[in-house]
Amino acid sequence: MKRTLGRVWLFGAALGFALLLAGTSARAEEEIHGGVGSARTDTAAEHVEAEHGEHEEEGAPSIDPKKLGLQFLNFGVLVFILVKFGGGAINKMLKSRHEQLKADLASASELRAAAEAKLKKQEARLATLENEIADMRRNLKAEAEAEKARLIAASEERAARIKAETTFLIEQQVRDADQRLRRESADAALKIAEEILKKSIGAADQQKLLETFVGDVERRPDAGRAV
């Protein structure tokens, strides 16, 4: 860094020297053209106008070989200074810039490769996306069919159970109704029979019942019950 600053300082000094040299040559040229400086100063406007008039009269500027030679010399010194003192820094800067550009290019190349790989991957996925969608559709349909079958089976099983329970309840109610009907019929029949017997049983019937009872007691050892 310190070395670079020294070079820049030297480059600046050489450039100043060159400019000083260029200014000196310019004044020498003026002196060659104008004679005494102060006298010409007083009549500068007139001289300019006169010179202008001369130029208009001559038509094209003339080339002074001496002035041209000094300008070439000046340019050569400037080129020398630039090459001598600024060439290294410029080369280094250009080299650094070159390396940076190379690194940027490499990085860009890698990014591009990665992007291309990603692009290929996405393209491949896009290519298989239709198949995936078709698979998903098939799976969803199969699951829906399975769920439908399960629901139907469950509904049928429940319907069968309800039917069995209902059948059982109906049979139970029919049995109860049958029993109730039998009981009521029997009660009604016996009530009627009792009423008829109460009215119709006479002394002869009582005698016959007594004879039957006595006969049973005498002939049937198993007649009667223990209490």
Next chain:
Amino acid sequence: MAALGGSIARRYAKALFEIGVAEGNYEKLGQELEDLARAYGESAELRLALENPMIKPSEKTAILKALLPRVAPSPSVQRFAQLLLERGRIGLLRGAARAYRTLADERAGQVRATVTSAAALGAPELDRVRRALEARTGRKVIVQTAVDPGLIGGVVARVGDLVLDGSVRTQLEEMRHRLLN
């Protein structure tokens, strides 16, 4: 509780019966005991007086002593009744009388039967029933009668634990059972 009372009554009755057998007058003692039990069962005032804990024992004894000579003149029956009163068992008098009668019937080789009919039976019919029951039990049967119009017709005889049912009511119930099953 009733079974316990019956058991106690039988023990008291057996004691009196053994005294009667020993004295040779168990039939007479049994009759007096039945008369006393009937009088006790038919008089609510007598039961209330003898079972009421608010009445003094001496007063109860006096009441019983006033009654006994007229109903049960035998000293054994009087002592028996006084013993029940002293032990607070006078309420077992009717049960003791029944147990005594059973013991006496067993000793005499006889059994009592209750014959219930829908209408009152005449003497020939009762005699036929008695003979049939004697043939069935093999023992002499003493028949007691009762009338229950609810039987509609026929006879029901109860001999000890055995019931012989020839009533129309029972036949109707059996018919109802068959109809339902």
